[in-house]
Structure formats: structure tokens, C-alpha cells
Amino acid sequence: MVGITSYGAYVPIHRLSKATISQAWGDSPVPGEKAVANWDEDSVTMSVAAGMDCLKGFDPKTVDGLYVASTTFPYMEKQSSAIVATALDMRDDVSTVDFANSLRSGTSALKMAADAVSANSAKRILVCAADTRLGEPHGNQEKDFGDGAGAIMLGSEGVIAAIEGIYSVTDEITDIWRPDDDIFVHYWEERFVRDKGYGRVVPMAVAAALAKYNLTAKDFAKAVFYAHHTAPLNGAAKQLGFDSKTQVQDILLNKLGNTGTALPLMLLTAALEEAKAGDRILLVGYGDGCDVMILRVTEEIEKVRDRRGMKGYLASRLELGNYQKYLEWRNLIHTQGTMRPGVDPHSAVALLRDRKYGLAMYGVKCKVCGTPHFPREHVCVNCGTRDQFDDYRFADKEGILVTFSQDSSWAGVSLDVPVTVTAVDMEGGGRVICDMTDRDPEQVKVGITVEMTFRKLRRVGGTNNYWWKCQPVRG
């Protein structure tokens, strides 16, 4: 049996109310809010976060493939899934692929992963999908688009939702697109997008899939549709015979925003969180065609309940409350810096040398006295023994905040002033000095519990430098 073996998600902690955006432009307020990636997050870091959620209880070294899907990868040439695999501490012989350039690439990656497991070329594949798409300021998409990531693991053992069928169509159309020289997503006229794009392709593809597998809408406990809006979603669902109120998964446009490639995987995670054994779930991805996947939930699902998932991450939130800040985070506004020396570029040579400790956050643990160290050292800080260490990972451990400062002296340099600089004592030993992110400075106190989170430290000379920060544990 081939199917889903685990699920996970990641929703950035910051939420921007759509009314705040409207007010900034002097428009009438609209309801709802969207999840907004922090300035130090991107599709790579969010994939890592969702991947960690999905991998809870699994050894990352047992994963044979990592597929990452996004329309907003930080590099056009250089594989993002390789960064994610390294940060998630996967094996060197993990098969990594980036799925890009279509909102359907998340569900297409699921299909490819299912095919690979079916063909016995992999036993376990993790699929992550993340997006941080930009709508033009003062446009509809700016309010619609949210940021987030979903993660679904597929395999042949411990299946929590068996794949009963997969069906795809390709449909060449210019309804929603982003050219290679633009940072903003473009839409054709909304009526065309609704009626000749989504409204034509999705009902056609889903109907064909149901016919192929001899099923009807009544056979499904839940239908998880990607959609850019509720109107086309409701139209397609009605046409296919699904009851919008009881059967169709809420697309969370007013809580999360349209997270693009990530949305179908995030919604699937939300559906799985509520699913019980025997439920049949329909998953539909749209973009330049349509992917349809039919799933049947098994008893095993009760074994993977302890994820933060959509429910946990949606409940953990900080109000951004500031549209200018959002523009600054997205580099859409030029703000005055401060007179400081320029930032030196990092060295690709040094980054390669320390990638295991930098990206996967390994330190070392003394074989003689058991003291963990971060970063790696040659001579034990506790017993003075030379080079008797085992590699030791810190990324998956929590810690206690020993002390901190709220550093305002980086005003004009950092987008995160005051910078919360911390010393953290890790559970199991070892101390880490790092920045704290995703916190309300007023709530930071000595003694609070923190967890590690993979972030983009900075971008210099066209390359991103990723590392780990701590954050108050997200409930």
C-alpha cells in the first residue's frame, strides 16, 4: 500500500489584518487577515519548518527523497531542496528535486513521490511546499496572498491515508502568471480567471477522475480544493455535487491567505488533522492544469497526531499591525539606513566547510565527559580532551533562556530592532548564543523555554546565508 505516512505544516507567526492594508491606502476595510513571513523567512526556511513538523517521530535519515515545491524559490539556479535536506539532516544519498513555476507543483510533487514509492525506487519521500508570493501594493492580490508551508510524507509503511487514485490534466492558459523579470504575480481579468480557468478546468478534471475510479461526490468525507477565491471554489464544488458546508475544506483565505503552491498541502494537513479511519479525502491542485488525488484514511492516522500542524500554527500568532513594516520586510520600500560600514560577503568556501554545523545545527559531544558543545570545538571546554567527540545535533532541542538584551543599536541596519540577542542553555547540555526571532520583546523573560528555528540571516552578493535562531516555543 502506498500513501501518506505523515503530515505537517508551518504558518508564520505574524498576521497582517486586511483592514490594516486597506487603511494604509485609505480604502474601506475588508475582513480577515493573512499570515506574513517574517523578514528572515523565505520558502526555504518555511519548508524546513513544515518538514520538521512532518518529521516528528521519524528519523530524517530514513527519508529517501525530498521534493520541495514553490513558485518563490530564493535561487533560479541552485537547488533549494538541497538546502532544505541539509537543514533537515537527511542522508547524503537523499534524492532532492525542486518543483517550480506552477501553483500545481505541490500536488505534482506528491504525484511524483507516489509514483517513486510505487515503483520501489524510494521507501519514504517527504514533500514540502512553500510560497511567499507578492501581489502589487494596493492590489487585490496583496490582500489575498498569505505565506506558509505544508509538508506531506509518502511511503509504503505506516500509511495513514492510502492513495486510491491519481489523475492529472495539463491545460495551457495564461490566467495567473509571473514573468521571469517581475516580483509580482499577474492576473488576467477576474471573470476570465474564474470561468475559463479554474471554473472550466477543475470540474472537468475532477469529474474525469471520479469517473475513472468509479466514485461520486457522496463517497468523500472531505474535498480539499486549492482555490484562489471562495466563489470559484463554491462554483466548482457545486457543479461536482459536493456540499460546500459539510464536505469542502475551508480554504482559510481570511485566516491564512492564499499560500499558493503550499495551500493544497496545508489544507490537506488541516483535513487530516480532523480525519478518522475510513474517511475518503479528495485533493485537488490547480495551475496550468489540475492534479486530483483520492485518499482513504487508515487506523494508523492516530499514531501521528502530535503535530503542531495547521491548528497549532494558526493558533500561535502575533499581530503585525503595521503595513509599512510589511513593505520593508518584502523590500518594497526604501528606508533610510544608518551610517555603518558595509557588510562583508560571506565566503562560499567557509560555508561549505561548516554546512553540517551551520545548516543542520550540529555541534559535538565529548566522548569522555559527555559535554555537548556548540559550535564544534577541538578541545573539550569541560575536561580538556582533544578531538574525542561525536557529532551532536542541537536543532531539534529546546532550551532555557539564560539571559538576553534588546539591542537597539542596530537601528537602520537590522529590520528587527530591537534585536533580541540571547544565551540559551540547551536541554541535554550545551549553550548557544543566537538571535531570537518571532517574539514580542515585551514578553521575553529570563527562564522562558525556546526552540530553534531555521532562518535567513542575510543576503549579500546574491546569496542567502541561512542559520538558526531561537524563538519562544510556539504552542
Added chain:
Amino acid sequence: MESIRDRVAIIGMGCTKFGERWEMSTQDLLVEAAYEAFEDAGIDPQKDLQAAWFGTVWGGGTGMVLARTLQLPYLPVTRIENLCATGSDALRNACYAVAAGIYDVVLAIGVEKLKDGGYGGLPPIDAPMASADMQHTFRSSTFTSPGRFAMMATRYFEHYGLTPQQGKEMIGRIAVKNHHNGNLAPKAHFHREITLEQAVNAPMVAWPLGLFDCCGVSDGAAAAIICRGDIAKNFRPDPVYIKALQICAGPYEGELSQKYDFTHVEETQVAGQRAYAEAGIKDPRKELSIAEIHDCFTITEAVIYEDLQFSSRGGAREDIEAGSFELTGELPINTDGGLKCFGHPMGATGLRMMYEVYHQMQGKAGPRQVKKPELGLTHCLGGVPGGGIISVLIAGSDKG
């Protein structure tokens, strides 16, 4: 292991006015400090100097900067860099060469020209310090000195149960004291009395440290002429004898090990103990007449009181409130206003501190003069709480 005690002496010192010396270059500052020292010692640099130690962090690559500026006649010149302890380490190395009997009369000089940079604070240091591995990856926490020392304040307040307001008042009194002293020091950058309210309510730099908790950013240079202890009185009747020279470089344990508590600086304690042993001091609070210590931030000065055994652990607050370290107190500390009022041109600072000790020992400190000057201490703290490079130097008015 032998002691340096009384084997070398300082026979002349110079110090520029510290401050925003917009019109002065590194070279101009060096000349101003060096020639004051030459004249004070009564020596001719072209004839009497035998070697020089040149301390600077950002002020030039090699000893040639000094050799060219002073047109030294093909002398051996060593450039020294040891973060905030740079000036003290230049003096220390110069003393050792004289004590070894290699030279009779040498120059130790330090300089920093910070105000050409166009910003407050210090230029970048390969961050984080002492971690060569991270030097080119920049995979590290955001590093600023105020940020790191603020972490010590946060933990100190927490550890001793002080509310932020109580803690801010404790360290604020140090700023008030040092501004008072600096107002009496003609060469200080800042001449301005401040109130406790101003100190506590100043704009935040790195919480809980506000503007008046942070030292200034200044240009400056300072210099010392050192000779063999046994010939010092040939140059002047009141040389100042070196009693102890200690440097302690921390293994950065505090950033690696949970044992470090962020309420003290281990390196200061170790360097202090060694210096007291070397100088034969049993009770530093009673035996020292003055101490010039590294108040880069007010919390640093408070913690140094305890690390150097002037106060008991956790006792700094009580001593501060009792005025024990004011000019009129039991042990006057930072009688010239310290880094708070002189700023911290890193290469110069340790020598600037010794300049004050030297004049105090000679009874020439004017309105700042302490009673019965016998022994003075300088202390510099490079690095951060948890990983420091510390100098503790002790000098005295009499040869033992």
C-alpha cells in the same frame, strides 16, 4: 616564575586630549602623545630610544606607521593588537623587553582614530570574536558590544533580584560618578555633570543599557617611556614603578558552557588574583590608592568591583550607594572619568589609564588627586562577558 615587580619604571608619559579630534589624523595624535612623553621623560627620541611597541586595533598595519610618523632611527618596532587591552599589552611587552635586559629605554604607545568612520560605536571586528570558524560564514548572533554587555546586566539584575529600575539606578550612579570625575579631567572628551534621573531615563541603546551606560566614542593616543628600574631616578626623582603585569585570555567558556553565569567575568578575577600575587597585595581594597577600570558600560564597572575583590559578590550595589568608589571614598575608581568620559580609542585606553595612575602617584592629579598615593591599578576588558581578554597592571610610587 619571577615577578616584574620594581624591575622597570615609567619615567615619562603623554596623552592627547581625547574627543572628536576632527582636525587630527592618526599620525597627528601619535606625535602629540609621544612628544609629551619624551619631554616629560627628558629624552631625545632620536638618541635615547632603543625600541618601541605600537598598540592599535584599526590604526595601521605595522610598526612602520609609528616609525615613519616619529622618524625613528631604524628601531625595532612591534605592533600589538589585543582588542581593548591593546594599549596595556603594548606597555606590558615593552616592560618585559626592558626587564629582560635587552633594552634600557623604550616607548610604548597606543592610538585609535575612530571618528573618521562616520558613525557611533566601533568599526566591525571579525565576528564573533575568537571563533575563527565563523569568521567567514557570518553564521552568528547579531554582535554588538552594547548587546553583549547588556546580557550581563539582564542576568546580574535577575540573579540578585533587582527590578530593572533598581538595577538601572545601581549602574546609573556609576555614570554619575564618572561624569563628575571626568569634569575635573582636562583631557577627557566629556565635561558634563549628569544626574541619576538623566542616566536612568536616557534613550535605550541595548536594553537595559541606556545612552549614559555606554562609554563615548573618541579619538586619542597615549604613550609611556619605560626604563630599567635601577636607573629610573637618573631621569627623574619620581618615577612610577611597575608592580604587576597580567594578561588573561579567556577560552570563551561562557559562550560554550552552561557553567558561566553572566554575573561576573572569570578572566578579570583570574588576572586580578595573579596581579595581586605578583605585586604582593593581600587586601586590594585597602592597599590600592586608585583603580582605573574598564567602564565600557556601567554594568561592566559594577561587575569589575566584585571580580577585582573591591566588593563582595553581589555587594557592588551597597558599595556604590555608600560612595565607596567616589573621589572622596575609600578607594577612588576612575578618577579621570574613565571610558565613560574619555571614550574608548582602543589602542590608547590602557595607556590613558596608566597616565592617570602615573600622575596620581606623582601627586600631580590636581582636583582629582587622591590622598596617600602608593599603588594604582589599571584594568582593561577586551571581548565580551563569557570570553574576555583582560589586562591588570599595577604600578606604585615607591621602589620596594
